[in-house]
Amino acid sequence: xxxxxxxxxxxxxxxxxxxxxxxxxxxxxxxxxxxxxxxxxxxxxxxxxxxxxxxxxxxxxxxxxxxxxxxxxxxxxxxxxxxxxxxxxxxxxxxxxxxxxxxxxxxxxxxxxxxxxxxxxxxxxxxxxxxxxxxxxxxxxxxxxxxxxxxxxxxxxxxxxxxxxxxxxxxxxxxxxxxxx
Numbered sequence: 807x808x809x810x811x812x813x814x815x816x817x818x819x820x821x822x823x824x825x826x827x828x829x830x831x832x833x834x835x836x837x838x839x840x841x842x843x844x845x846x847x848x849x850x851x852x853x854x855x856x857x858x859x860x861x862x863x864x865x866x867x868x869x870x871x872x873x874x875x876x877x878x879x880x881x882x883x884x885x886x887x888x889x890x891x892x893x894x895x896x897x898x899x900x901x902x903x904x905x906x907x908x909x910x911x912x913x914x915x916x917x918x919x920x921x922x923x924x925x926x927x928x929x930x931x932x933x934x935x936x937x938x939x940x941x942x943x944x945x946x947x948x949x950x951x952x953x954x955x956x957x958x959x960x961x962x963x964x965x966x967x968x969x970x971x972x973x974x975x976x977x978x979x980x981x982x983x984x985x986x987x
Contacts, residue, residue: 807872808881808905808921811888813932814951814971815869815880815897817862826955827935833942837915840907842885852886861895868971869900875978879903881920881929883913914939921946930974934959941965949974 809815813823831838843851872878880901882888887906892898905924907916914936921929921944929944931937932951941948941962948965950956968974 807876807928807930808879808917808924808926809869809872809901810917810929810931810933810936810951811880811882811884812856812859813953814930815861815865816856816859816888816891819859823932823953823955826933826953828955828959829935830938830959831914831935833939837911840910840912842910849886852884856884856886856888857891859891861897862970864970864972866895866897868975869897871975872971872978873900875982876928877902879905879924879926881905881917881924881926883907883916918943930968930971932956934961937965938962 812818812825869878878901880903882905885907887904889898889904892901905920907913909916911919914933917929917936918939921940926946928947928949929940930949930951932953934950934956937948937950938961940946941964946964949968950961950965952967952969968977
Protein backbone atom coordinates (compact mmCIF):
# COMPACT_ATOMS: atom_id res chain seq x y z
CA UNK A 807 0.00 0.00 0.00
CA UNK A 808 1.37 3.38 -0.96
CA UNK A 809 0.63 6.31 1.33
CA UNK A 810 0.78 10.00 0.47
CA UNK A 811 2.41 12.26 3.04
CA UNK A 812 0.99 15.78 3.00
CA UNK A 813 -2.64 15.95 4.08
CA UNK A 814 -2.67 12.25 4.98
CA UNK A 815 0.14 11.84 7.52
CA UNK A 816 1.48 15.40 7.71
CA UNK A 817 -1.05 18.05 8.72
CA UNK A 818 -1.36 21.17 6.58
CA UNK A 819 -0.35 24.48 8.10
CA UNK A 820 -3.25 26.23 9.81
CA UNK A 821 -5.44 23.14 9.21
CA UNK A 822 -6.41 24.16 5.67
CA UNK A 823 -5.32 21.93 2.82
CA UNK A 824 -4.75 24.31 -0.11
CA UNK A 825 -2.99 21.66 -2.24
CA UNK A 826 -6.21 19.80 -3.09
CA UNK A 827 -7.51 20.30 -6.61
CA UNK A 828 -11.22 20.74 -7.34
CA UNK A 829 -11.08 19.32 -10.86
CA UNK A 830 -10.03 16.06 -12.46
CA UNK A 831 -7.32 15.40 -15.02
CA UNK A 832 -8.10 13.94 -18.42
CA UNK A 833 -7.05 10.30 -17.89
CA UNK A 834 -6.25 9.94 -21.60
CA UNK A 835 -4.48 13.27 -21.97
CA UNK A 836 -0.77 13.91 -21.72
CA UNK A 837 0.64 14.56 -18.24
CA UNK A 838 0.97 18.29 -17.53
CA UNK A 839 4.53 19.52 -17.13
CA UNK A 840 5.74 20.25 -13.63
CA UNK A 841 7.37 23.52 -12.70
CA UNK A 842 10.80 22.56 -11.45
CA UNK A 843 12.84 24.87 -9.26
CA UNK A 844 16.63 24.55 -9.19
CA UNK A 845 17.64 22.37 -6.19
CA UNK A 846 19.45 25.27 -4.52
CA UNK A 847 16.08 27.08 -4.29
CA UNK A 848 13.70 24.12 -4.03
CA UNK A 849 15.37 22.31 -1.13
CA UNK A 850 15.37 25.30 1.28
CA UNK A 851 11.82 26.22 0.25
CA UNK A 852 10.64 22.67 0.96
CA UNK A 853 12.16 22.82 4.44
CA UNK A 854 10.43 26.14 5.12
CA UNK A 855 7.09 24.76 3.85
CA UNK A 856 7.14 21.34 5.47
CA UNK A 857 9.44 21.14 8.52
CA UNK A 858 7.15 23.11 10.89
CA UNK A 859 4.19 20.81 10.20
CA UNK A 860 3.01 18.19 12.66
CA UNK A 861 1.61 14.74 12.00
CA UNK A 862 -2.18 14.55 11.78
CA UNK A 863 -3.91 13.40 14.95
CA UNK A 864 -3.53 9.66 15.47
CA UNK A 865 -1.08 9.18 12.57
CA UNK A 866 1.55 7.24 14.51
CA UNK A 867 -0.91 4.75 15.98
CA UNK A 868 -2.73 4.32 12.66
CA UNK A 869 0.51 3.75 10.73
CA UNK A 870 1.64 1.20 13.30
CA UNK A 871 -1.66 -0.67 12.91
CA UNK A 872 -1.57 -0.46 9.10
CA UNK A 873 2.05 -1.68 8.99
CA UNK A 874 0.97 -4.84 10.81
CA UNK A 875 -1.38 -5.69 7.92
CA UNK A 876 0.25 -4.10 4.87
CA UNK A 877 3.68 -3.26 3.51
CA UNK A 878 3.64 0.56 3.55
CA UNK A 879 5.53 2.68 1.03
CA UNK A 880 5.57 6.44 1.46
CA UNK A 881 4.82 7.94 -1.96
CA UNK A 882 5.10 11.71 -1.97
CA UNK A 883 4.90 14.35 -4.66
CA UNK A 884 7.40 16.36 -2.63
CA UNK A 885 10.73 16.95 -4.28
CA UNK A 886 12.76 16.70 -1.09
CA UNK A 887 13.35 13.66 1.10
CA UNK A 888 11.10 13.74 4.20
CA UNK A 889 13.17 11.13 6.12
CA UNK A 890 14.35 13.63 8.74
CA UNK A 891 10.77 14.76 9.42
CA UNK A 892 9.56 11.14 9.64
CA UNK A 893 12.34 10.21 12.11
CA UNK A 894 11.75 13.40 14.12
CA UNK A 895 8.11 12.40 14.61
CA UNK A 896 8.84 8.70 15.20
CA UNK A 897 7.06 7.33 12.14
CA UNK A 898 9.88 6.41 9.74
CA UNK A 899 9.92 2.84 11.04
CA UNK A 900 6.50 2.04 9.58
CA UNK A 901 7.59 2.49 5.96
CA UNK A 902 9.57 -0.08 4.04
CA UNK A 903 10.47 2.48 1.40
CA UNK A 904 10.26 6.21 0.69
CA UNK A 905 9.64 7.36 -2.88
CA UNK A 906 10.14 11.07 -3.61
CA UNK A 907 9.29 12.89 -6.85
CA UNK A 908 12.62 13.77 -8.45
CA UNK A 909 11.40 13.75 -12.05
CA UNK A 910 9.55 16.02 -14.49
CA UNK A 911 6.00 14.78 -13.75
CA UNK A 912 3.49 16.55 -11.56
CA UNK A 913 2.35 14.69 -8.48
CA UNK A 914 -0.68 12.78 -9.84
CA UNK A 915 1.13 11.31 -12.85
CA UNK A 916 4.28 10.69 -10.83
CA UNK A 917 2.22 8.68 -8.35
CA UNK A 918 0.51 6.78 -11.16
CA UNK A 919 3.91 5.83 -12.59
CA UNK A 920 5.24 4.77 -9.19
CA UNK A 921 2.14 2.81 -8.13
CA UNK A 922 2.54 0.77 -11.31
CA UNK A 923 6.29 0.33 -10.81
CA UNK A 924 5.83 -0.78 -7.20
CA UNK A 925 2.91 -3.09 -7.99
CA UNK A 926 0.82 -1.44 -5.28
CA UNK A 927 -2.71 -2.76 -4.80
CA UNK A 928 -3.95 0.27 -2.85
CA UNK A 929 -3.06 3.92 -2.33
CA UNK A 930 -4.04 6.55 0.26
CA UNK A 931 -4.18 10.20 -0.83
CA UNK A 932 -5.99 13.42 -0.01
CA UNK A 933 -6.05 14.92 -3.49
CA UNK A 934 -9.14 14.07 -5.51
CA UNK A 935 -7.31 14.62 -8.77
CA UNK A 936 -4.72 11.99 -7.84
CA UNK A 937 -7.31 9.59 -6.40
CA UNK A 938 -9.44 9.71 -9.54
CA UNK A 939 -6.49 9.27 -11.91
CA UNK A 940 -5.19 6.26 -9.95
CA UNK A 941 -8.65 4.68 -9.84
CA UNK A 942 -9.06 5.18 -13.61
CA UNK A 943 -5.59 4.28 -14.84
CA UNK A 944 -3.93 2.07 -12.21
CA UNK A 945 -6.92 -0.15 -11.48
CA UNK A 946 -6.24 -0.19 -7.74
CA UNK A 947 -8.28 0.60 -4.68
CA UNK A 948 -7.81 4.20 -3.62
CA UNK A 949 -8.59 5.57 -0.18
CA UNK A 950 -9.31 9.29 -0.23
CA UNK A 951 -8.57 11.17 2.99
CA UNK A 952 -11.61 13.37 3.49
CA UNK A 953 -11.07 17.14 3.46
CA UNK A 954 -13.69 19.86 2.83
CA UNK A 955 -11.99 20.76 -0.48
CA UNK A 956 -12.47 17.26 -1.98
CA UNK A 957 -16.06 16.57 -0.85
CA UNK A 958 -17.95 17.90 -3.86
CA UNK A 959 -16.35 15.68 -6.49
CA UNK A 960 -17.97 12.52 -7.93
CA UNK A 961 -15.39 9.74 -7.87
CA UNK A 962 -14.93 6.36 -9.51
CA UNK A 963 -16.32 3.46 -7.42
CA UNK A 964 -12.74 2.34 -6.63
CA UNK A 965 -12.25 5.53 -4.59
CA UNK A 966 -13.30 5.01 -0.99
CA UNK A 967 -13.50 7.96 1.37
CA UNK A 968 -11.96 7.68 4.81
CA UNK A 969 -12.15 10.29 7.55
CA UNK A 970 -8.47 9.84 8.42
CA UNK A 971 -5.74 7.24 8.87
CA UNK A 972 -7.34 5.91 12.05
CA UNK A 973 -10.58 5.22 10.17
CA UNK A 974 -8.59 3.50 7.42
CA UNK A 975 -6.78 1.31 9.97
CA UNK A 976 -10.16 0.42 11.52
CA UNK A 977 -11.56 -0.45 8.07
CA UNK A 978 -8.63 -2.65 7.10
CA UNK A 979 -8.62 -4.46 10.44
CA UNK A 980 -12.37 -5.09 10.18
CA UNK A 981 -12.04 -6.40 6.62
CA UNK A 982 -9.12 -8.64 7.65
CA UNK A 983 -11.12 -9.99 10.62
CA UNK A 984 -14.05 -10.80 8.33
CA UNK A 985 -11.76 -12.58 5.88
CA UNK A 986 -10.29 -14.65 8.73
CA UNK A 987 -13.71 -15.99 9.74
